[in-house]
Amino acid sequence: MMKTNLKYLSAIVLFGTALVFSACDDDDNDMPVTTMYEQEDQMARPAINTVFVSTGEKDMFNTTTPAQQGAAFATKFKDKLLALNPGYTTNLLGLDATTFTGVLATDVLSVSLTAPTTFYDGTNVLTGRKLDDDVITVELILLFGGPDAMANPGLTDDHVDANDKTFLNSFPYLATPH
Amino acid sequence: MRLKLNLKSLGLALVVFVACAASYLIAADHIDAPAVTGTGSDITDVYAFQSPANSSNMVFVVNVQGLLAPSATAAASFDEEVMIEVNIDNSSTKDNMEDLVIQATFDNGKVKVFGPEAPAQKGLMSTLLKSTPAEATVTSYGANPVIGESNGIKVFAGPRDDPFFFDLNQFKAIIGGTATSFNNPGADAFAGTNVLALVIEVPKSMLGSDAINIWATSNRKM
Incomplete structure (x- = not known):
């Protein structure tokens, strides 16, 4: 519910921003529009x-x-x-x-x-x-x-004590994919 | 005998109380919630550790899109609409608000890592930092790791073995009431599977002085 509201709110904000920009956009200058990111995980x-x-x-x-x-x-x-x-x-x-x-x-x-x-x-x-x-x-x-x-x-112990592949000592440390 | 009895009652309690949640009890954070499951924003795990190669550096790992079979790994790709963020609280009070962020975006086969730097805004909405990013080509499946480096920051993005290990299936059996204990040895449900990994190494001096609190987020472009 909160998420839906946030989406509506951001849509309104974006729409409003677009209106303002188009109103001011007399000479086709590329106005910098800030891209927003919304958290998911x-x-x-x-x-x-x-x-x-x-x-x-x-x-x-x-x-x-x-x-x-x-x-x-x-x-x-x-x-x-x-x-x-x-x-x-x-x-x-x-x-x-x-x-x-x-x-x-x-x-x-x-x-x-x-x-x-x-x-x-x-x-x-x-x-x-x-x-x-x-x-x-x-x-x-x-x-x-x-x-x-x-x-x-x-x-208290699933008796899986280690990864199935050995990690690396150097960057990027994770093992190569299977 | 008494211990065994207690275990049995515990098993019963598990069945009664959590059976309805069993289908969502998945793993570290793999497919943890409906809105992210099966999408490019599903974080599987977060790691933070001192660099084994340089004790002055900290390594952050954020993995996404878990449980990739080898046959599905070559086709998997980072979602270009998703920005991955490491949030860092380095305040003395530890108010769990991000004082610094590290952001990673994916564009045309490249990963760009911005920060660590103070974000323009805190909370659920984010904008990209404006600093010059450290960049690397996203490593393709089967290729040697491509490592980008800029201002002491190292970057890697690409498929790797999922470093997480857990006898998930036996855990689900216990929670589901069909088993009362783990097996010895257990069976790693994540053996043989891959993730898309983001690995970032940064000088500790960029993060704070003593201790930090961190958390990772995935954030979709609006």
Whole structure:
């Protein structure tokens, strides 16, 4: 709904702009028209929209700025977390359900410019995301593993620990396509 | 025994509470939402890491159009109507508003990367930065990577192996109530598939001094 309104609004703005330009365009000068881009997809941490956002709101999540996501989605994320894991108390980071989902609902990736960059390497937590970080297992541990990562052992590791191709040490780092 | 029982009740709870969402539980961000699925603006993953080749640099990777079979990869192309943006909050308060953006556009087989620079406006609507871009020819399937470099910024765009790995199918089985745990070993549902990758390496000095928050967006030309 919001998106539709935005589209109408931008159509009106564009139409209005066109009228102004044509009114002033006496000598066929090429007036610089600024091209506008409208946001469609948005992502930071892996699997947030896919796991935590309900079916009817996935497009809305993608078109809500991170600064507004927390207010719009934190409660819904908490409900989803407790649906996925009714026994959730805290997790390895010591975060209770409200705190954890409050963090997740603002979908940004923290990146250190000084420390090692990793989703989680045993020491550093959420300082970036490397190509070989096993991000899904980290997220499963935080969702299902409880305060000591020992709960629900069948659900805390998908046992796919690495990519099917080796990454490169030089730019562009990603492996050649299949 | 008690653990097993708990797992079973958890499995039951999963069925009851999330079965209706199962069809949309896809992957990292691959085909995450109806409006972007199957389009050139569908982001699959975002990465940010210190350059393995130069510790003074940061690497950003934004992948789009995931789950490309090898047979479909040569024909896949970046959508020229879509601008990919890396949004960077380097404020001390971390207000999650973009203080800097890096923008990539695709035109006539070339990728152009603008920034990092303060955007003219923040939020859901964007205009292109006016600075001189770093450019590269989009690498075609099977060719050696074409790397553009300008002002210390490196650029690559083209098909690559999807770096994401996950036993998605077993996860869906658990969520769907037909399994109660992962297998060991698991099966990587993304093995053998490709994405269209955008890789940008920039000096950290252009980004901030300590820590930043980042997020990627795709934005369609109006």
